[in-house]
Amino acid sequence: MSDFQEYFDPNHQLIRDAVRRFVEREILPFVDEWEEAEGFPRELYLKAGAAGILGMGYPEALGGSHEGDVFAKVAASEELMRCGSAGLVAGLGSLDIGLPPVVKWGQPALRERVAPQVLSGEKIMALAITEPGGGSDVANLQTRAVREGDCYRVSGSKTFITSGIRADFYTVAVRTGEPGFAGISLLLIEKGTPGFSVGRQLKKMGWWASDTAELFFEDCRVPMANLIGAENMGFACIMGNFQNERLALALMANMTSQLALEQSLSWARQREAFGKPIGKFQVLKHRLAEMATQLEVSREFTYRQAAKMAAGQSVIKEISMAKNFATDTADRITYDAVQILGGSGYMRDSLVERLYRDNRILSIGGGTREVMNEIIAKQMGL
Template identity: 40%
Template sequence: MYQSYFSEEHNAFRQSFRDFLNKEAVPHIDRWEETGQIDREIFEKMGEMGYFGLYYPEKYGGLDLDFFYTVIFLEEMQRINSGGFAAAMWVQAFLGAQHLLKEGDERIKQEYLVPTLTGEKIGCLGITEPFGGSDVAGMRTTAVKDGDEWVINGSKTFITNGVYSDYLVIAAKTDPEAKGRGISIFVMDRETPGISATKLNKLGWRASDTGEIGFNNVRIPAENLMGEQGKGFPYIMQHFALERLIMGINSHARAEYAIEYTIGYMKERSAFGQSLDKYQALRHKLADMMSEVEMAKCFNYNIAAELDKGLYPVKEASMSKLVSTKIADETINSCLQFLGGYGYIEEYPLARMLRDSRLGPIGGGTSEIMREIIAKMTIDGKDYKPAAK
């Protein structure tokens, strides 16, 4: 059905990446989930194989491939059942790195983007704040110009790769009176004096290091401002469309894997003289779930194709995140129920999957925010456009 999206080369890449994950990541997942720290070596191995650079120009060490290689990259990471590992990898590949690519000058690209794609440097993106949540325009972190330096004060929270990363891409107010128009984007090294980080104890995504980061009179060179001063808000909004589609793709892939595992379990598990997959009530519930997941998947592939053409699908990406994360949560909850008591046991994958999935409707903009964006565009006629170059 999806031959128009995936060629033989795509399918070969899927198998090779699946083999790579089974060899290099799967044996360590349980340890990473327990410690909350992913070995740096896997970043380097991912970089060596070009997995972080699938969607990036060859000029910076990328492979300049179409976006459906990234779709495969995201889908396959959901199959190894660690939302935290998957998040750490796609945050490395896309969140801070997209700002480096789009807003960074050539020096910044060489110093930060190139080693990000090789896995030599780990990055993170700091936008969300303890008192701001999804209210980007209301951020309190400030950047004040002092000669040839910027002085940063404030804090960020819920930052994936926020504790062990080598550099940070952050947003700060350079004009506190201008609200959204007064935000700018900066890059800074982790060892810069005045930066502190505290690891957060999470319900799910346990393998990834999610941190709260503090900035106390952090001084960075003036040239570490990325793009134009005061244009940080449209830069952030521009990249949110990609992040939300990524979370939508993660969701349909996660739900698809949950169904696949559950069907296998039901074929082997018997009750009252027959296997669970023979009971009509369960079969029909599975049919409903599979139909919803397939519709989300088809929608997400269509948005990916639009993004690959250079279009800017803000509304559709917001819809993807809203609906796909809801479907994934409901599907995984039902799959856990089908396993009965075993669904509640950590040795079985559904318990972790349920915890990891629950972040879907929260991270990258809550479902409530997605609904308001969609309402503004469809009811009020608001048009979100990419930042002017």
């Protein structure tokens, strides 16, 4: 793995070291057990909060650190992925898709009540946009919020919500106005609100360690003070939030590729066939060289977009490209890793088996591959 020194400074290396030690101490000894149990202890949020991991990139006044330092967040995110469980990373990091709208657009009282509890790990945050009949068609969401006095009455449902079972706070997309993107708002809805219920934990192909749930709202009364941003301006907030989510997913895909490549190289060096290590056979040497090349290109392109984001530039087209390229690369590298390890790569106790399963969601979540191509084409004037 190249050091990419033009993007990371010595402080970022200190962050890497600290997060890597946290992973080695608090996650790696237990991660296989948590995967099989399809969940990890809530206490891990508190530990990650105390270590400053959850607060990375958020304002100090709210309990965060390194606000505006995109590559501090990148370094921490990449090291968390070294635990080998993307589901755990997604569950632990669900605040990073649920909390930013509250921090950016929430009223001060709401922001100051919610954010410190989430960044400390005391409370858990989720984002609730996807609906059973909607998928990637965010502009068409049906969950309705009708204003009544000083409250909204919310009715509808959500699905595929990461941390949906155990979250305390949910940033929920609702329809407050006309059909289409112009009638969408964001509300903060708290667990325990009358009329709000959480459904069953959903069983998934991968990301076993993250809890994923359905949410139901039946005449759920939410205070108007919990409105995030202006009424009917939620779509713009969602789209802005998606850029950071797509960067995070590209980084996750690249680290999935990195771990799969490392496992493949280790196996190629030690596994022998026909009297020599299999890595000495030209067909595997070339495959590994191609895997490394694809990853190097993907990582460099992703980092370039992160650098542009850090400089305040708009990268709507490019971050969509980065997500697609990174997930395509991870598709290929995890496939090849299983093939290189052969039968061992198909076993549940193999890391590449988990990487192969976990990887599949990355080109779906945060906007599907097809939606990314639509965004890219639109930005090209098509």
